[in-house]
Amino acid sequence: MDIVFEKVEHVYNARSPLARRALYNVNVSIPSGAYVAIVGHTGSGKSTLLQHLNGLLQPTSGTIKIGDEIITGDKRPKQLKPLRKKVGIVFQFPEHQLFEETVEKDICFGPLNFGVSEEEAKRKARELIKLVGLSEDVLAKSPFDLSGGQMRRVAIAGVLALEPEVLVLDEPTAGLDPRGRKEIMEMFYRLHCEKRLTTVLVTHSMEDAARYADQIIVMHEGTVWGQGAPEEVFRDADRLAAIGLSVPETVKLKRELEARFGVAIPSPCLTIEQTVEAIQQLFSRVSIHD
Ligand SMILES: Nc1ncnc2c1ncn2[C@@H]1O[C@H](COP(=O)(O)OP(=O)(O)O)[C@@H](O)[C@H]1O
Ligand SMILES: [Mg+2]
Numbered sequence: 001m002d003i004v005f006e007k008v009e010h011v012y013n014a015r016s017p018l019a020r021r022a023l024y025n026v027n028v029s030i031p032s033g034a035y036v037a038i039v040g041h042t043g044s045g046k047s048t049l050l051q052h053l054n055g056l057l058q059p060t061s062g063t064i065k066i067g068d069e070i071i072t073g074d075k076r077p078k079q080l081k082p083l084r085k086k087v088g089i090v091f092q093f094p095e096h097q098l099f100e101e102t103v104e105k106d107i108c109f110g111p112l113n114f115g116v117s118e119e120e121a122k123r124k125a126r127e128l129i130k131l132v133g134l135s136e137d138v139l140a141k142s143p144f145d146l147s148g149g150q151m152r153r154v155a156i157a158g159v160l161a162l163e164p165e166v167l168v169l170d171e172p173t174a175g176l177d178p179r180g181r182k183e184i185m186e187m188f189y190r191l192h193c194e195k196r197l198t199t200v201l202v203t204h205s206m207e208d209a210a211r212y213a214d215q216i217i218v219m220h221e222g223t224v225w226g227q228g229a230p231e232e233v234f235r236d237a238d239r240l241a242a243i244g245l246s247v248p249e250t251v252k253l254k255r256e257l258e259a260r261f262g263v264a265i266p267s268p269c270l271t272i273e274q275t276v277e278a279i280q281q282l283f284s285r286v287s288i289h290d
Helices: 046-051 077-086 103-113 118-131 136-140 148-160 178-194 206-212 230-235 237-242 249-261 272-288
Strands: 003-012 020-030 035-039 061-066 069-071 087-090 166-170 198-202 215-220 223-228
Touching: 003 046, 020 046, 020 223, 035 046, 035 206, 046 166, 046 198, 069 077, 077 087, 087 148, 103 118, 103 136, 103 148, 118 136, 118 148, 148 178, 166 178, 178 198, 178 206, 198 206, 206 230, 206 249, 215 230, 223 230, 230 237, 237 249, 249 272
Parallel strands: 035 198, 035 215, 087 166, 166 198
Antiparallel strands: 003 020, 003 061, 061 069, 215 223
């Protein structure tokens, strides 16, 4: 499903003394099947933007098109229910939303709500628990007897149970250890490819944005500061630094090498693997002159 934001503005507590404009003039276009990373400081409007994707928030002005659905400020929330199924949001610390007495019931909750039979929902739960890297015997346990990382996986399975076409991830690895982060990010990437999802990831990790995303959207103080392929966005390291954002460590290394050796490295050096290759090529060029 193609997603298009046109001149979207969102004001919290509009028409009250507490009114706060969190988004303005947001124009964004996310093609179906893309993997898009949204980066930006805390408070730049990332979570507010995400919540417009399934109608949890409606724009104060402007329009959002998601496939055939059009979201404007005057739609009634009931009209937006179909979107809740098509667009799955994994919120920050999704484990805080677990509430059922067993893991199985928690994963089945969404599908049952959308009219899926109990048998089918349970079958789905068995499939998903393995997909998120847990064993089937976890299904009978209370979610509150699991570790933080396991709870996170259960909550993710609950979102996937609705078989969304668009998967929205708000800092999904916050608070996990490095191994857990890598496993979860790899899982999302596998899902993105296998299920042909449109994926929207909010992250503070420029490394993750560089590795997984086709497009990066940079948010700054409530509006879109820039959008492009990772290599385009990270080419602007100095402008990013001016708004207090950095580039991946590998891109910094590339810039240092270029300055030190007075050469241009053609590779964008978005991942460790690309960077190793670029350095190898640099060595083979340098050694010719020895
Ligand atoms: N429920 C809310 N009520 C009022 N203001 C809010 C609410 N949620 C967020 N804001 C404000 O909106 C702005 C954008 O916040 P948010 O979208 O959470 O940014 P980010 O996810 O990039 O950290 C911030 O100034 C924040 O204080
Ligand atoms: Mg946020």
